[in-house]
Each structure stands twice: as structure tokens, then as C-alpha cells.
Amino acid sequence: MVVxxxxxxxxxxxAISNTIVSAKVLDRVFITNTNDDGLWTIKISALxxxxxxxxxxxNLDETLTLKDIKTGKVILLTGQSNIEFKFRDDAEYQEQIDHLNLQNVYFYNVPQLEYQDNEITLPKGLTTSKWEIADKDTLWEMSDIGYWIAKELSKLDPDEVVGIIDCYKGGTSISSWVxxxxxxxxxxxxxxxxxxxxEATTGKTQIDYDREFADYNASVEKHNTDLAKFQKENPEVSLSDAKDKVGHTPWPPPMTPTSYLRPNGLFHTMxxxxxxxxxxxxxWYQGENDADNPDVYxxxxxxxxxxxxxxxxxxxxxxxxxxxxxxxDEPQDAWxxxxxxQLEITQTLNDVHLVSIADTGEKHxxxxxxxxxxxxxxxxILSDKSYNSTPYVYRKQIVGNQLILFVASVSALVQRGKAEMEVRKAGKWSTQEVSAVGNVIVISNAQDIEKIRYAYANYPKCTLFNEFGAPLAPFEMEIE
Known part of the structure; x- marks a missing residue:
């Protein structure tokens, strides 16, 4: 266990209701009382x-000792499928396992409880979890992103203990997590x-839900059949391009009162x-499943x-x-x-930082x-040994006929290819080349510019980076 x-x-x-519970740590004792239901919580001072x-x-005559509790950097990883994506499915998994050099890394997978009341618990047979040492025998069930995070933290400080708590569920909207x-x-x-x-769950019987799921499963089966047929007839086409032709797997499934996709559900269960x-x-790595409602994100x-x-x-x-x-493959500009x-909240809430990975990903x-x-x-970025975010524009200034953009989390911007931005004048968009000098971006002929955009697309082309290879965050900005 890592704290x-x-x-x-x-x-x-x-424990037994209305009794005293004590915790002894390094010769210090902390005490609390259980409530009528026997529940208790003890707050222990920082170690x-x-x-x-x-x-x-x-508690009374009973003693329980938690052995070898370690202090370290404890990180909660949460969101949907891309942070849930298991390390065993990474393209580099076997090579990493064969040459594993990871020390002082532990992880805990929060049980993916979908629904619970006095009568049922879903999924049935859900098992409890425990802290695991990250090694060749356990890493297959760790978050892929979590593995690479831990590997980097371990490289930067081999003596520091890292505790990763995985709490995620694929295919989910942010509405399930609040x-x-x-x-x-x-x-x-x-x-x-x-x-x-x-509307989806009122006045329905189990027969209605069964019918909806039968229709949904039939549509998934048809999709899989069509995809397999297309791949057989076009073996030279990649899976990504095949899905672009045939379509993606139907999602989401029908809503039910116990669905883990229900509003507020995972906030309570996980x-x-x-x-x-x-x-x-x-x-927090999420947003893919909110492409249908990007404006309220x-x-x-x-x-x-x-x-x-x-x-x-x-x-x-x-x-x-x-x-x-x-x-x-999302509605235009949804991502x-x-x-x-995602950028704006890091500029308006205290201690909220941006990590842009807009330069990664696969088109389809x-x-x-x-x-x-x-x-x-x-x-x-989590190591505290570098910038606390990837680069972003934090201020603008008009000087003569030039628009100057000031960029944080960079010493000297690096261009990869031609650096361009979209500019809007008199309601019309056009593309304009820009120049980067140190930590500023210069846009010439800036008179009458109303708005600018950089890498503003579902599948963007990032051309400006900091000295560590982190991309300038895509953005849209009003120019007054």
C-alpha cells in the first residue's frame, strides 16, 4: 500500500458500532469513534x-497491522477507454516486459462497480482488488498510460515510490462521473x-429492454460481418481505413436504469x-465520448x-x-x-494543468x-522536474500591425515544418504563416483580425513544440 x-x-x-478505533504509526497514535453503523475514518498526519x-x-481486543506502508507519489488515473487501455495491448508490451527495469512502482485497480442497491450488484461476481507490485507478472493488467507514466517517474527518480490508482471505465461520458x-x-x-x-428508462418493462438490446446486438453483429467481409475482399487495407469505409462499432448500447452509462452512475459506484x-x-483523460455534446463540456x-x-x-x-x-471520425470540430x-479550464481554475497530446493519435x-x-x-510533467504543463498561449498583444502571442512552458519554440494559423477577417477564414521567436509567436498583417485558430481540427497538424517535444496546445482565440 502506498500513501x-x-x-x-x-x-x-x-468495526463494532460506537466503539473506539486507534491507529499507531511511528509511535504516534490517532483515535476516532465508530458510528452507529460501525463505520470509522481516521486522519493521519503527513509522513x-x-x-x-x-x-x-x-478496536477493543482486536488488532490488525498493515505492514510496510510506503509513502510516495500517489496518482489517481481516471477517465474512459484510452486511459483504461491495458498495457498488455500496447504495441511495445512484449519488448518492454523482456527488458523490464522498473522499481518502486505499485498500482491498485479500483473495482469497476456499475450498479448496486439492496438487491443486486453489477457486474455479478465482481472481485475485490489489492495493491500490486508492478512487475512482469502483474503489468499486463495495468493501465498502459499508467505504465509509461510510472516508467518515466522511475527513470527521473529511481528511489521514489510511485503508487498508481486506476479508476476508469471505457465508453463513458463525463456525465457519468459527476x-x-x-x-x-x-x-x-x-x-x-x-x-x-x-425518457429512456420510464414506463418500460424488462421485455422492452430485451427487445432494444436484441436490436442493438443485431446491429453490432451486422457491423462486424460487414467489416470482416470488407477486410477479406480488401486485405491490403488497414483496419483503420476499413472502419472508415464500413463505419465504426455501434455505440452506445440502449440505456437502462442500471447501466453504468447513466448520468452520475460512476461518480457513486467508483x-x-x-x-x-x-x-x-x-x-483526467476523457472526452472522446462527449463528441455529441462538445459545447457543454x-x-x-x-x-x-x-x-x-x-x-x-x-x-x-x-x-x-x-x-x-x-x-x-467525429462530427466536424467536435474534438x-x-x-x-480542456485548455480553458486550466487557465481559470487554480492548480489545474494541461497536458496536450494533440500531436499523437491515429486518424481512424x-x-x-x-x-x-x-x-x-x-x-x-507529474515529476515536478520540468514544466507543470505543456505549452499554451497565455497572453496576446498587438504591436503595430503585428499580433504577438506569448507562450508559457517553453524556453524556445521549435518549428516542425511550416507553422501556420487560421485567421478570420471580415467573417472569412484564411490560412497564414506565422513565425516563432523564443517564447513568442508573431502574426504579421494583423490589422482587422477578429479571431485566430491553431491546429483546430479533430485530427490536427501540430507544428510548434517546446524544447522537450511537447506541442503547443491547439486553441481558438478572439482578438479584440
């Missing part, structure tokens, strides 16, 4: 980095998420599972950060928002709009199998 270094943390459990200690828990108070905060969110769920834990940092993301900080009782908890990679919202494959660049970049 956050230099930060207080909590231990919770269940320094590189500490290894036992925690002795006592509490009711967020979705009820505006009529627009109620109309987009709450009301459609009610995030609340770790509400008594403490973290040094949170990585900013409200949702702000609500997520604020509500999670409230749940964890940690208003300064650092969040690292992963700006989406490139992927073509570009989401990237813009939403789940790239190469995640080294993305994970390594996130790890470098």
Missing part, C-alpha cells in the same frame, strides 16, 4: 517521503443528460469508492474538478487534464471544441496502440 508523501491521509473501515512503516489498528448537483446546475445540462435518461483516500495528483469539466475536490476534502488537489489526441474547453483508430509518447509526457 501520499508529505500529505495527511485517511484510513477507513468497519515524509521515502518512509516505510507499519500501521497498527486496534454528482447530481452538477447536472442539476443548469437547464441545459438537464435537457442534455437528465431528461433523455428519464469515485466514491476512493473518497477516503488521498492523492498527490489526479490525471466546459461546464461539466469545471463541475467535475470542483465536486471531486469537495468529495476528497482537498480544495487544492492538483488536476492534470489530458488534451485529446488526434482522431478524424477541437473539447480541446478548447480511436484507441491507438502506441502510448509511449503520451504516457511519458504526462509522467515528465
Amino acid at each position: 501520499p508523501e508529505n500529505k495527511s491521509f485517511k484510513i477507513s473501515g468497519r 515524509p517521503e521515502k518512509t516505510v512503516a507499519d500501521i497498527e489498528l486496534k 454528482p447530481e448537483e452538477v447536472l442539476q446546475s443548469s437547464q441545459e445540462l438537464i435537457d442534455r443528460y437528465v431528461e433523455p435518461f428519464k 469515485i466514491e469508492q476512493v473518497s477516503n483516500y488521498s492523492f498527490n495528483k489526479v490525471v 466546459a461546464i461539466m469539466l469545471r463541475g467535475l474538478v470542483s465536486s471531486w475536490r469537495k468529495l476528497f476534502a482537498d480544495q487544492s488537489l492538483p488536476f492534470y487534464i489530458v488534451q485529446l489526441p488526434g482522431y478524424y 477541437a471544441i473539447i480541446r478548447q474547453h 483508430n480511436i484507441h491507438p496502440t502506441h502510448k509511449r509518447i503520451a504516457g511519458t509526457r504526462i509522467g515528465k
Whole structure:
């Protein structure tokens, strides 16, 4: 078990109701009382980095000792399928396993509880999890992004203990990860998420749900048959291009009252599972499944950060928002709009940082199998040994007929090919070459510019980077 270094943390459990529970750590004793249901939580003062200690828990005549508790950098990884994507499916998996050199790395996979009430728990047979040492025998079930993060952190500081807590679920909208108070905060969110769920689950019988799922499964089967036929007839065509021709797997499945895709569902079944834990940092990698509602993503993301900080009782908890990679097959500019919202929240909320991976991704494959660049970049930023974000434009200034853009998290911008931006004048868009000097970007003939865009597309072309190879975040900006 890994607890956050230099930060207080909590231990919770269940014992005999209305009794005293104590925790002894390094000759210090912390005490609390259980409630009427026997639940208890003890807050333990911060332990320094590189500490290894036992925690002795006592309740009446019973003693339980948690052995070899380590302090380290504890990171919560959360979001949907691309952060859930397992290391075993990475294109470099076997090569990495054959030459593994990873020390002091541990991980915990939060059980993917989908639904629970007094009568049922879904999925059935869900097993409990435990902390694992990241080694050849266990890494196959670790997050791929998590592996590359841990590898980079271990390389930068081999003696530091890293604890990765994986809490994710593929195919999910951000609406599944926030509490009711967020979705009820505006009529627009109620109309987009709450009301459609009610309409989809009201007045239906199990027979109705069975019929809907039968139709859905038939459409998936037809898609798979069509895809297999196309690939057989066109063996030279890649899977990505084949999907571009045939279409992608139908998603989402029909909504039910117990679906893990329901609004607020995973906030209660997964995030609340770790509400008594403490973290040094949170990585949020999500947005793919919100391409149909990109315009409200900013409200949702702000609500997520604020509500999670409230749940964890940690208003300064650092969040690292992963700006989406490139992927073509979405409604026009949907991912570009989401990237813009991901950028904007890092400029308006304290201790929220951007990690752009917009220069990665595959045009027609939403789940790239190469995640080294993305994970390594996130790890470098989490290490606190470099910039705390990837580059972004933080200020603009008009000087004569030039528009000057000032860029953070860079010493000297590096161009890869021709650096261009879109500019709008008199309501019309055109492409214009720009120049980079040090940490500024210069746009000439800037008179009458109304708005500018950089790499503003679902599948963008990034041409400006910092000295570590991290891309300038795609953006759209009004020019007054």
C-alpha cells in the first residue's frame, strides 16, 4: 500500500458500532469513534517521503497491522477507454516486459462497480482488488498510460515510490462521473443528460429492454460481418481505413436504469469508492465520448474538478487534464471544441494543468496502440522536474500591425515544418504563416483580425513544440 508523501491521509473501515478505533504509526497514535453503523475514518498526519512503516489498528481486543506502508507519489488515473487501455495491448508490451527495469512502482485497480442497491450488484461476481507490485507478472493488467507514466517517474527518480490508482471505465461520458448537483446546475445540462435518461428508462418493462438490446446486438453483429467481409475482399487495407469505409462499432448500447452509462452512475459506484483516500495528483483523460455534446463540456469539466475536490476534502488537489489526441471520425470540430474547453479550464481554475497530446493519435483508430509518447509526457510533467504543463498561449498583444502571442512552458519554440494559423477577417477564414521567436509567436498583417485558430481540427497538424517535444496546445482565440 502506498500513501501520499508529505500529505495527511485517511484510513477507513468497519468495526463494532460506537466503539473506539486507534491507529499507531511511528509511535504516534490517532483515535476516532465508530458510528452507529460501525463505520470509522481516521486522519493521519503527513509522513515524509521515502518512509516505510507499519500501521497498527486496534478496536477493543482486536488488532490488525498493515505492514510496510510506503509513502510516495500517489496518482489517481481516471477517465474512459484510452486511459483504461491495458498495457498488455500496447504495441511495445512484449519488448518492454523482456527488458523490464522498473522499481518502486505499485498500482491498485479500483473495482469497476456499475450498479448496486439492496438487491443486486453489477457486474455479478465482481472481485475485490489489492495493491500490486508492478512487475512482469502483474503489468499486463495495468493501465498502459499508467505504465509509461510510472516508467518515466522511475527513470527521473529511481528511489521514489510511485503508487498508481486506476479508476476508469471505457465508453463513458463525463456525465457519468459527476454528482447530481452538477447536472442539476443548469437547464441545459438537464435537457442534455437528465431528461433523455428519464425518457429512456420510464414506463418500460424488462421485455422492452430485451427487445432494444436484441436490436442493438443485431446491429453490432451486422457491423462486424460487414467489416470482416470488407477486410477479406480488401486485405491490403488497414483496419483503420476499413472502419472508415464500413463505419465504426455501434455505440452506445440502449440505456437502462442500471447501466453504468447513466448520468452520475460512476461518480457513486467508483469515485466514491476512493473518497477516503488521498492523492498527490489526479490525471483526467476523457472526452472522446462527449463528441455529441462538445459545447457543454466546459461546464461539466469545471463541475467535475470542483465536486471531486469537495468529495476528497482537498480544495487544492492538483488536476492534470489530458488534451485529446488526434482522431478524424467525429462530427466536424467536435474534438477541437473539447480541446478548447480542456485548455480553458486550466487557465481559470487554480492548480489545474494541461497536458496536450494533440500531436499523437491515429486518424481512424480511436484507441491507438502506441502510448509511449503520451504516457511519458504526462509522467515528465507529474515529476515536478520540468514544466507543470505543456505549452499554451497565455497572453496576446498587438504591436503595430503585428499580433504577438506569448507562450508559457517553453524556453524556445521549435518549428516542425511550416507553422501556420487560421485567421478570420471580415467573417472569412484564411490560412497564414506565422513565425516563432523564443517564447513568442508573431502574426504579421494583423490589422482587422477578429479571431485566430491553431491546429483546430479533430485530427490536427501540430507544428510548434517546446524544447522537450511537447506541442503547443491547439486553441481558438478572439482578438479584440
